[in-house]
Amino acid sequence: MRRYRISTELSEMDIDVIHAFISKSYWAKDIPKPVLQKALAHSLCFGVFTSGNQQVGFGRLITDRATYAYLADVFIVDEYRGLGLSKALMTNIVSHPDLQGLRRMVLSTRDAHGLYEQFGFTQVPNPEALMQVWKPNVYQE
Known part of the structure; x- marks a missing residue:
């Protein structure tokens, strides 16, 4: 990771890069930029940056920083995949001081089980214990 760095400074996050990726994702297709900006403002964000400060990855935790966290919006842009950046990002996330001692950290993924299992x-x-209000097309309405 010599050529890359990970930051939790919200002011460094490139909302255009983040929105470009997430608004085309299967989990938040068409999310309006103002909604995404509000989500980031109320989350613990992690950005992956090149040595030239270009953002190439992202992830965020919706958390009280004491008992619970939900991991969301994790991605590495296509051109930077296969370089170990997702593992570096996850290492930073799970070792972050504000996320130690949590009772539960959860996520939802369709296709990255192998990464998260590591x-x-x-x-x-007991998935039958989980409940939700789910509006998968909320951004298309």
């Missing part, structure tokens, strides 16, 4: 995430053993 960092201790497992399938929920």
